[in-house]
Amino acid sequence: MCSSAHFSGSDSFQLQSDEFAYWLSSRPGVTVNSKIRIADLRAIAAGRGVVARTDIVEGEELFTIPRDLVLSTHNSKLSHLLSQNLEELGPWLALMLVMIYEFLQGDASTWAPYFKVLPRNFDTLMFWSEEELAELQGSAVVDKIGKQGAEELILGSIAPIVRSNHALFPPIEGLASYEGDAGTQVLLNLAHTMGSLIMAYAFDVEKPENEDERDGEDGYMTDEEEEQSFKGMVPLADILNADADRNNARLFQEEESLVMKAIKTIKAGEEIFNDYGEIPRADLLRRYGYVTDNYAPYDVVELSLDQLCSAAGLSDSSIEHQPRLQLLEDLDLLDDGYAIPRPSSTDSLSDILPEELIFLVKTLTLSPEQFSERQQKQKPPKASFDAAEARLLHIAVQLNQSRYATSIAQDQELLAQLSQTEAATGVLEGSVRRRKMAIQVRLGEKEILQDLSFKLSAYLANADNPGSAKRTANGFADDSRRAKAQRT
16 A cells, blocks of 8 residues: 555564454454464565464355445445545446545554555556566557556546545545645555555445446546446455465355355365456456566457557548447447457367457458448448458458567577576566566467468468368358357
């Protein structure tokens, strides 16, 4: 978290953990299995974590947190102290404001011991310098950080409430108020800290009946644009680290409480892991500030609409200037970017190319007469795939590859050097650690592009035989329709 008198130095790391554990034990409705403990995992760059003291069986309850101890807009006193309706802010900004309020109350806050064990510093991309972000040159994740949009929302919605309620939001760091450049910067830092905590640690908690669902806000929003429960910070649940391969626990929502249970046998001494789901390492870094190769199978690379239009020879990808794009937009079939997953050795093009991408490249390669017919009928072309579409995609892949400043071989060499340094000196710190994570992310994306380029080249080579190309194209179309049906 940002610097504040509410936090003490690193020497009190264990003391803070002990105080937090005591606080939990003193709260009505909280139960913590004696078989688990909060562990200091800084030696492996994992901060705090939860470890099994003795063997735990599948289905065993690890801990229970009552709903009234969840840090949320529903449980904070702030909603009763403000004249404004917090719900009008939306769930992300409302929780951000509540967390700022509770943080500034210091020891008077119900959640004071909880705040002391939450991270102070972040490796999420929101906190990277321009020089550090340059290591991610070529990756679409940089455009998803949303820092400017987040700050506009903070200054437009959060700052006026904070500044007009001085007693509820006392200034920190020796400031007289949150006015002026200095006050604004401190407030932005505080809001970014809370936003990053929400992004990294908040859970979706089921809403009370008849409560309207709202979407998140730019900058700290997850990628899935789906209806969500309200956001809440669940003490102890968020101390669990996450791992896609070693996930052995899951949070279950019950009527009066949230219960963490073992979903497989956990041996004494093993760490207890939650899971973030199947997300690429780029988003793992953006949202949570770390990278692990266990999430490499979920990597994706994004082909942007601009790149695809450039590959088709269009100098302008504005929808209003391109009738072909306008048609797809009207049919709700146009996206700003198209994610290509990491293929397995047995995946064909039809397995990895999104159907919406096929609609786009097919539309861009239609002859004027064919497009005119589609336009008059207000229907998309068939989701088939031929040599013309393959050539366009191959050009787009090459354009994407050219965005990166280094090659796969260079990145592999850089990673090898950093791994040697890490082995010799221990945990990598600061910008060196961030550089390694950036290399891991961009290398994964380049590997996907290389695999996709190989598959497209092979497809085009086979297309030299018209009969073979025809069979391949029809097979692709059939596979695409089956994949769409399965998703539906």
